[in-house]
Amino acid sequence: MVRLKQFTARVHGVDAVVHRMRALDAIWPERDGVAVFNRVYLAVTEEVDRRLDAGQFTDARAAITLDVLFAERYLAAVEAVADERRPPACWRPLFQLRRHPGVRPLQFALAGINAHIGHDLALAVVDTCRTLDCEPAELEDAFDRVGDVLVSLEERIREDLMPGPDLLQIADPLTHLLGAWSLDRARDAAWSAARAVWALRELPDLAEEFVERLDMGVGLVGRCLLTPLAYH
Numbered sequence: 001m002v003r004l005k006q007f008t009a010r011v012h013g014v015d016a017v018v019h020r021m022r023a024l025d026a027i028w029p030e031r032d033g034v035a036v037f038n039r040v041y042l043a044v045t046e047e048v049d050r051r052l053d054a055g056q057f058t059d060a061r062a063a064i065t066l067d068v069l070f071a072e073r074y075l076a077a078v079e080a081v082a083d084e085r086r087p088p089a090c091w092r093p094l095f096q097l098r099r100h101p102g103v104r105p106l107q108f109a110l111a112g113i114n115a116h117i118g119h120d121l122a123l124a125v126v127d128t129c130r131t132l133d134c135e136p137a138e139l140e141d142a143f144d145r146v147g148d149v150l151v152s153l154e155e156r157i158r159e160d161l162m163p164g165p166d167l168l169q170i171a172d173p174l175t176h177l178l179g180a181w182s183l184d185r186a187r188d189a190a191w192s193a194a195r196a197v198w199a200l201r202e203l204p205d206l207a208e209e210f211v212e213r214l215d216m217g218v219g220l221v222g223r224c225l226l227t228p229l230a231y232h
Contacts, residue, residue, distance in 0.1 A: 014049045014064060017071040021045065024078065033098035033226075034078070036105045037112025040157055045071060047149050056145070063142040065131055070124035070146070074116055089219035090115040093226050102228030109157055110181060111225040117150070117186045118218035123211065125194035126201075136198050140191075147187045154183050181225060 021042040028035035048067050057063040077087035081095050094111045097103055125136055125143060132138075193214055200207035 014045065014052065014067055017068055017075070018042065018045055018049060020075060021071075031105075033094055033100070033103060033105075033108035034112070035098075036108040037094065037116075040109045040112065040153075041071075041074065041116070043157075044149055044153055047153065048146060051145070051149065058141050058145075059138075062128065062132060062134075062139055063145065066124060066128045066139060066142050067146060069127040069131065070116075070121060073120035073124060077115075088115075088119060089215045090119040090222060092219055093222040097226045097228075100226070100228055103226050104229060106158065107226055107229070111222045113150070113183065114181065114186060114222050114225060115218060117183065117190055118221065119215050121187070121190040122193035122197060122214065125191070126197050129198060136191075136195050143191060143194075150187070151183060181221070 021038055024038050025035065025042060028038065045067070048063070051057065052060055052063060074091075077091040077095075080087040086092070087095060094108065094115060098108070121143075125139055128134075128139055129136055193210075197207055197211060200210060
């Protein structure tokens with residue numbers, strides 16, 4: 001069994017993460033599915049950075065650590081693909097279908113958010129607990145505030161990437177996909193998964209199995225979100 005990679009060695013600032021995502025945005029084609037998610041995630045990270053600067057986080061150190069270790073999991077998936085290695089199962093559908101002409105931009109964005117929230121966020125909480133030597137409960141405020149940024153931007157994301165009203169009819173399959181996935185529910189599930197993995201830390205084999213099943217399950221949801229709907 002492959003051991004779960006930990007992201008605990010170094011924590012760079014949020015600015016460094018923003019710089020790396022901007023660099024990716026500059027080299028990927030606009031219509032590339034991973035680029036679509038990267039732009040969404042860049043906007044979220046920039047907003048977290050602004051709120052940190054404004055003093056809106058009760059524990060800035062915890063928020064920065066969580067935010068950066070969270071981002072590192074996405075960037076590690078990008079690096080794995082660039083090095084021709086397999087990324088986590090949750091990310092594979094997005095990377096495999098990133099150029100599919102039948103997948104719409106909003107699907108790419110939601111599939112990336114699904115992978116990052118459903119899998120990476122839970123593990124980032126555990127990474128942060130190890131890095132700061134704390135319990136998940138001590139990170140709940142930072143977790144909620146970072147999640148609030150995602151929720152506040154979700155409506156804008158959907159508006160920016162939603163097809164025109166002439167395309168989005170009630171019978172359009174995209175309408176059903178949009179209603180089948182919820183960021184709020186994914187965030188709640190991520191918190192529960194983080195607490196479960198942390199509770200299993202003295203049982204590494206069982207924790208590893210749990211994380212593997214989580215990864216595969218989130219990947220299956222991502223595959224459904226990326227069902228090709230129409231060719232452009």
